[in-house]
Amino acid sequence: MILAVCLVAAAVGGGLVYTTHVDPGTETETRTVSSLTVESEYVHSAEVTEPNSVFDTGTVLDGRNTYFTRVAPVLDVAVETSYAADAASDVDVSFESVLVIRNVASEGGTVYWDERETLTTETVSGVEPGETAVASFALNSSEVDATASEIESELGASPGETETFVETDVTVEGTINGEETSSTRPIEMTLDHGGDTYTVSEPGLQSDTLDEQTERVTVERSYGPLRSAGGPLLLLVGLAGAGGLAYARRAVDLALTPAEREYLSYRDDRSEFAEWITSIRLPESVHERPEAEASTLRDLVDFAIDNDTGVVEDPATDAYHAVTDEFVYTYAPPTLAIEGDEGDKDGEGGGGNEGDGEDGGYEGEAAPGAADDEAN
Template identity: 40%
Template sequence: MNDRTNETDTRGRRLRATLADNYALALTALLLVAALGGAVTYATHLDGETRTETRQVASWQSSGEFTHQATVVNDTEAFAAGTVLRNRSVYYQRLTPRLNGSFVYTYAASDGGNLTVETTVTLVMRSVEETGEGNETVYWRVERPLNEVRTSSLEPGERAVAPFSVNATAAAAEAARIDGEMGGTPGQTEVAVVARVERSGTRNGRPVEASDASRLAIASGDGVYRVSESGAMTDSGGQTEEIEVPAEYGPLRTAGGPLLLLLGGVGALGLVSARRSGRLTVTDAERRWLAYRSTRREFDDWITTGRVPSEAEGPPVVAVDSLSGLVDVAIDTDERVIEDRRRGACLVLGEGQWYRYDRPAAPTGVRSENGDGSTESADERLIAPETSASGEPDTDGGPATDEN
């Protein structure tokens, strides 16, 4: 049996001593682990726990936009009369004075719909001044109706179209005339086509009442007029509902609960069984041995393994009660502690005095290593001074040597 086996046996005895001294605490901890594992297992696998989940059950989108075009009325080298210019950002006041267009509204709904759409198209002329922070001052405003279209039973994907036609060149001149009649206001003169769309009916099975507007600005100057759409009509939404679905857990909780229950339960049963059968019993001799081994490990740097001459040839020997006390002596005398495993003792060899500590007997089953590498149990160890073959004390032991 080597030192590694002895160390394993010592650790086992130390574990038994720890469990014996802390039996109630260890049993309580194992039962708590089992209870925790049981609770997690029940909640995960048996309780049928659910969680609330929000799901979209229907969705919709709607959009409205202007389309426009202008027809060339005079022949030029660039454009022939009758040429149609479509969806441009710039048109010509003399060549294409009239702007024709339409406002188109459509929508989509995942669960169907039926809408009545009323589209009103108006020419708006006004003088307006921005006053900061999104506010404005309107000095005057004039509206001219261009068209009004009612579309009934509009299904998803169908279009509600409201055409219009406006002489952009004449509208710019009229706006300037009106502002002149007002004496020339400090505001900016604006001309725009405004489409207002009112919707009612059902969409995805729910009632709808909504109204939106979109604006097509017409800015004239330098022989052209520029067209730009602002306030584009786009919107979307949906309906959701809350449903209860089975809770889902990761592998850590799914397997961890049963594992904790198993480990805690088996551990508690094993601990109770070990105590009742006496396997946790630690004798006084074992406790003394464990205490010695702990101290031996703590002061290992001060201890050298060797062979000590017969004490009969040395100075007087003082018995020391503990290994830690012997190490204190070694420190005070500036000597080392010599562990003579054959004698089963540790000694400090002072000049005029030797000091000796007899280590406790090893428990049954633990074998101690002798100085020559052989092993023997506590019952076989030579405690008395070594003798020669003639029966006389061995005076040939020589000085202590470090065998580490």
């Protein structure tokens, strides 16, 4: 059983080694051969222009969510855009930023009124991959807030919520990856006026992969480290185990005497053909037939099967017999088997003499010391 496990392990390990390192085979995968990735973001800051006890005049407050309307009312905004491509030429990046002030229903999205003002329209030409194109504009928060209030006052009502935001359309166009390409992506930045402060909400860096081109390629299959190392290890363990068992079996076999080998062969046959053997005490008349001797228990069982008879183990003779009308065929187990069986019988039956005294094992004669007892 152990040998079989070792051989199976060696076979599996060998298969893993072959399919992993010798002939791993191939697989088809999709690779991106070219693409256009555009990244855009808002960068903003506000310079302190009014004297105060906290910030020095001229201090630039940048990247904040909230600015102070009274001391730094003007928000400086830059829209920065870059792109990545395998090849590009004559690429222009265009910006169009519009300030939108509108009143919108809280539910349903109905726009009651809106006011639009173009802040900048700018084109940067000859932009290389990885280079950053920039368009800038400024927003006076006080003026924006005043414009919204003036419109509400003129209309006399504001049924929805008034919101302010900047919408910028970023267009990248030119010869990219060998093809004429034009792509436009809008981004937005919101301004929330709170009287003495204003809050800026921008989406951060926006990245889009456009014009992605792929191809199907056939590559050699690859495997993880577990299989790469596990296959050789399993093969080595299997071969080493099988070799060790073979050596151990050979060493044990060489150490056995011929009688011991014959006994082990008999025990194997006895176990294998147990279902064909019945223990029956044969009458003396059976042994009056001519007797033929079988060399092994296997030969006797084969003969019995071929002649449609059974094999009998006779407790009286410790031998195995196959009886036919004319002959009795006999196999006498090796001496080691008989001695071992007798030892078992003695061990099992020896309990009948317990308590009979030291002479319990002697039959038909006095036990040692009995004569002295009688003489006395």
